[in-house]
Amino acid sequence: MTSSDPATITAILLAGARPIADPLATAAGVPVKPLVPVAGEPMINRPARALLAHPAIGQLVVLTQNPEYFADDPATAWLASDPRVRFERGGKGIASSLLELMEKADLPFPLLMTTADHVLLDAAMLDQFVAEATGADIAVALVEKTTLLAHYPQSRRTWLKFRDGWWSGANIFWFGSAKARPVIALWQDVEQDRKKGWKILSAFGPLALVGALLRILTLRGGIARVGRRFGLTARLVAMDQAEACIDADKPDDIVLIESILAR
Template sequence: MFDAQSPPGVTAIILAGSRPGPDPLLDGSGVSTKALLPVGGRPMLAHVLDTLSRHAAIGAIVILAQNVAGLRADPELAVWIDDPAIRFMESGAGISRSVLAAIDGPAALPVLLTTADNVLLSAAMIDSMIAGAAGCDIAVAMVERRILLARYPQSRRTWLKFRNGWWSGANLFWIGSDRARPMLERWQSVEQDRKKGMKIVGAFGPWLLGGALLRILTIQGAAARLGKRFGAQARIVAMPQAEACIDVDKPEDLVLVEQILAMRA
């Protein structure tokens, strides 16, 4: 359950755009954008909106996409079109720039950032992220490999290796204050390499890359040092839910997510 001590009125931002180039997930799907891909009989975005709109900590939702008109025209999303707490916003060039524009506009801080393909998002995950990120300027949710493989050994992820384990991103991010802005601006230069873990680590400083490669840093220690460099308090939130790092990036992900949704039902 939502802790009454958590920050009230958190703004959720959902990244619901499409990356350049062909997407094998959309072949034969009948939809033109990933956010509308049917999963469990409903568009991916509908699952995420359901979870966020029902959570007591979420005060407003901003949906960022290149094709806002296409999303608003989908009948499965009609229930949210006139909701005053939900706003559709055209995204710009690049994720970081679009998020910064949203923060400068309708998205009041603090912000919980997620993606339309985070179909398995649950209230428990939101609770874990808010509790773990409370009081910091920027936080990233991660899942340690043993947590995931204990439940879903067939799942393939991109892993970052540190002294205290192998970690994969969970598509949940916390922006707690404007002190996160320099790190978001730095992220713009590595967005296209999001699946090349060590290249991303190195882009934030050779000392961080060396610490990761030599395994002399824990991932939490690396985040703290990185934040200090940018004048912010940065934190890794270790998620206890294995499903937190399972999104829909590949056809095999879609199969696994469908199976998990069926088990939940």
């Protein structure tokens, strides 16, 4: 699929809140992090516009515990009035909310999921991800450490170390068919440990864990191996743009993002 293909992808934009108060939201005086201003507007606006502007996206589902926050805010009310946007209520966990949404809403595949704090998401990132993820049952976007540090050496990320590099998530996911459901269910089991790489790897079996620790597995090979375990095609999309893994997670991130947008 390319950017000229018909709008067939369902985009899911995660705009929920954690169980505890988010420091960015508290500091900004807003009820949830997606409403925190970045470069003069709520951070959710930029990824939402990027998704809706992409010709391959047919509809946008905003998944959040509190749709009313966005409808009541003048700066985000446009989302509630756009006919291609619909709000769905989520729960506490991303994976559990996604599984519930897939069951009750009967969303058409493929699904592309990203987050409201992915402020720098743009057409080029979506073009690359859609092109490389198409045909897979599940795909995940990552950025290799050298790609990021070549442009933003001051940026701090969480890295997973493999033989083919150090990788950080870019918060873009692809679910190409219903075969992805068992992997999402596994994600649900380890979701609380998503920042602890070894626990995530150990959920895929001791071979994956030992292989990662000894650096005898590439991440590309590991993801493909996980796919075979579940009887599906799983794919890593190594993003070309360093900005793909810079999200608005900390005050320093917002300063960096605003400087990038100002350029």
